Amino acid sequence: MASDPETRVQELHLTLPPAPKPVAVYKTAVRHGNLLYVSGHGPLKPDKTLITGRVGKDLTLDQGKEAAKQVGLAVLATVKDTLGSLNKVKRIVKTFGMVNCTDDFLDQPKVINGFSELMRDVFGDDAGVGARSAVGHNSLPGNIAVEIECIFEVE
Numbered sequence: 001m002a003s004d005p006e007t008r009v010q011e012l013h014l015t016l017p018p019a020p021k022p023v024a025v026y027k028t029a030v031r032h033g034n035l036l037y038v039s040g041h042g043p044l045k046p047d048k049t050l051i052t053g054r055v056g057k058d059l060t061l062d063q064g065k066e067a068a069k070q071v072g073l074a075v076l077a078t079v080k081d082t083l084g085s086l087n088k089v090k091r092i093v094k095t096f097g098m099v100n101c102t103d104d105f106l107d108q109p110k111v112i113n114g115f116s117e118l119m120r121d122v123f124g125d126d127a128g129v130g131a132r133s134a135v136g137h138n139s140l141p142g143n144i145a146v147e148i149e150c151i152f153e154v155e
Contacts, residue, residue, distance in 0.1 A: 005086035008122050009076070016073050017044045019081035023141075029082045035093070036152040038078055042144035043070035052143040056105030059145055064099060067145035068114030075115075075150060076122065083154060090153040091127035092119050098147045100140040108134040115148050 003011060020041060022028055029038045043051035055064035080086050097112035099105070112134035120128035130150075140147050 005089060005122050009086065012121060014073060014076075014118075014122075015046050016077040016080065017046045017070075018048065019077040020044050020074055028078045031082065031154065034090075034153055034155070036079065036082065036089075036154045038075055038150050038152065040098070040147045040149040041071050041074045041078065042140075042142070042147055043067040044074040044077075045070060050142060051145045053145050054100050054102055054143075055111060055145060056102035061107055061110060064101070064111040064145055065114035068097065068099075068111050068148065069118050070114075071146050071148045072115040072118035075148065076118075079152065086122065088155045089123060089127070090155060092123060092130040093151040093153055094130055095119075095132040095148060095150045097132065097134040098137050098140060099134065100138075100143065100145050100147075101136045103138070105136060108136045111146065112148070115146075 020028060026039055029036055051067040051070055053059045097115060099108045099111045116132060122128060
C-alpha cells in the first residue's frame with residue numbers, strides 16, 4: 001500500500017461521521033497497552049441518523065452491506081478521535097459483526113464484508129484484514145441494521 005491510512009481516507013473520498021457518543025454506560029473505545037477495544041457501533045451517517053431495518057425484510061443484501069460500511073466509517077471516526085490519527089493503527093485484529101436480519105437470511109458474512117472491505121481499503125491487504133465473526137440477530141438496539149465491535153493493534 002503506497003499511502004498511509006489518513007491519506008487513503010482522502011484518496012477514497014470517504015466522509016467520516018462525527019465520532020459517536022455512548023448511549024448508555026460504556027466507553028466507545030478503551031485502550032489497554034497496544035490494543036484498542038472498540039465498542040459496538042451502529043451505521044451512523046454524517047447527519048447523525050442511523051440506518052435501520054432488518055436485512056431480508058426492510059433492506060436488501062446490498063443495503064445491509066452499505067450499512068456495514070457505514071459502521072466502518074463510524075468506527076474509523078472513533079479510532080481517529082481516540083488516537084488522534086488513523087496512522088497509529090498497526091492492524092485490525094478482530095471483528096465481531098452482528099446483522100439485524102430475518103430468520104431465513106443466511107448471508108451475514110456478505111453483509112459484514114462491507115465493513116471488512118473498507119478496513120482493507122484503508123489499512124491495506126494485510127493490516128486491514130483480521131480475524132472475524134459474522135452472526136445474525138433477530139433485533140439490534142434501535143432497530144439498527146448492523147452493529148460491529150472490533151479490536152485494533154495500535155502504536
